[in-house]
Amino acid sequence: GAVVSQHPSRVICKSGTSVKIECRSLDFQATTMFWYRQFPKKSLMLMATSNEGSKATYEQGVEKDKFLINHASLTLSTLTVTSAHPEDSSFYICSARSLTGTGKQETQYFGPGTRLLVL
Amino acid sequence: AQTVTQSQPEMSVQEAETVTLSCTYDTSENNYYLFWYKQPPSRQMILVIRQEAYKQQNATENRFSVNFQKAAKSFSLKISDSQLGDTAMYFCAFTRSGGSNYKLTFGKGTLLTVNP
Numbered sequence: 185g186a187v188v189s190q191h192p193s194r195v196i197c198k199s200g201t202s203v204k205i206e207c208r209s210l211d212f213q214a215t216t217m218f219w220y221r222q223f224p225k226k227s228l229m230l231m232a233t234s235n236e237g238s239k240a241t242y243e244q245g246v247e248k249d250k251f252l253i254n255h256a257s258l259t260l261s262t263l264t265v266t267s268a269h270p271e272d273s274s275f276y277i278c279s280a281r282s283l284t285g286t287g288k289q290e291t292q293y294f295g296p297g298t299r300l301l302v303l
Numbered sequence: 304a305q306t307v308t309q310s311q312p313e314m315s316v317q318e319a320e321t322v323t324l325s326c327t328y329d330t331s332e333n334n335y336y337l338f339w340y341k342q343p344p345s346r347q348m349i350l351v352i353r354q355e356a357y358k359q360q361n362a363t364e365n366r367f368s369v370n371f372q373k374a375a376k377s378f379s380l381k382i383s384d385s386q387l388g389d390t391a392m393y394f395c396a397f398t399r400s401g402g403s404n405y406k407l408t409f410g411k412g413t414l415l416t417v418n419p
Contacts, residue, residue, distance in 0.1 A: 186350075216405055218406070218407075222346075225392075225414075226411075226412075227394060227409045227410065227411050227412050228348075228394070228407075228409055230406060230407075233405070233406065275346060277346075277348065279348070279407075281405050288353055290336050290398060290400060290405070291336070291338070291350065291353055292398075292405075292407055293350065294340075294347065294348035294349075296345070296346070296347045297346050297347065297348075
């Protein structure tokens with residue numbers, strides 16, 4: 185139980201293009217989802233908190249116009265990296281906070297991550 | 304603000320032996336949750352174990368158990384009968400209970416290598 189999927193798992197794009205990453209909670213509803221960025225051999229860095237039906241809350245230093253987040257339903261959040269540049273290349277991970285269903289309360293379950301490479 | 308400290312950047316253990324990973328945290332909250340997550344080479348974050356602060360009993364999940372010392376703000380993870388598949392980065396994490404801030408605060412991680 186408490187499965188989170190993320191798509192795509194890997195994407196290569198040209199500089200200047202936009203990339204959309206989807207995060208879905210498969211067997212539970214998630215009013216809150218989170219987007220992280222992780223550099224090699226480092227801990228997770230929270231980028232933003234995504235709330236269903238409202239605007240995302242971005243962490244200090246994260247450009248909201250560059251990293252667009254949409255949480256359209258209780259099971260889907262999307263992160264769009266707009267006008268991507270090589271410095272945006274990274275590993276992006278989403279998580280979903282479980283309230284009901286198969287997950288344990290107040291627990292975040294993570295997607296498998298997306299490797300983004302911007303050429 | 305909450306902080307989580309993992310003082311062991313790397314550890315190694317022989318297969319079938321027991322290893323303990325340390326974690327300390329700092330918070331003024333009384334109600335919160337603590338977690339250990341595992342991130343193997345695949346980079347998928349996997350929940351290992353979860354502890355509710357109001358529960359005095361230490362959580363256990365098969366070969367994984369914690370030593371939760373609330374007064375000392377310590378939350379160590381013990382892995383018994385280590386297996387090669389336990390090789391991973393382990394992150395200790397904290398979140399408040401209730402309210403509107405559900406962020407996880409992570410430690411920097413401990414890279415555990417299980418040797419055959």
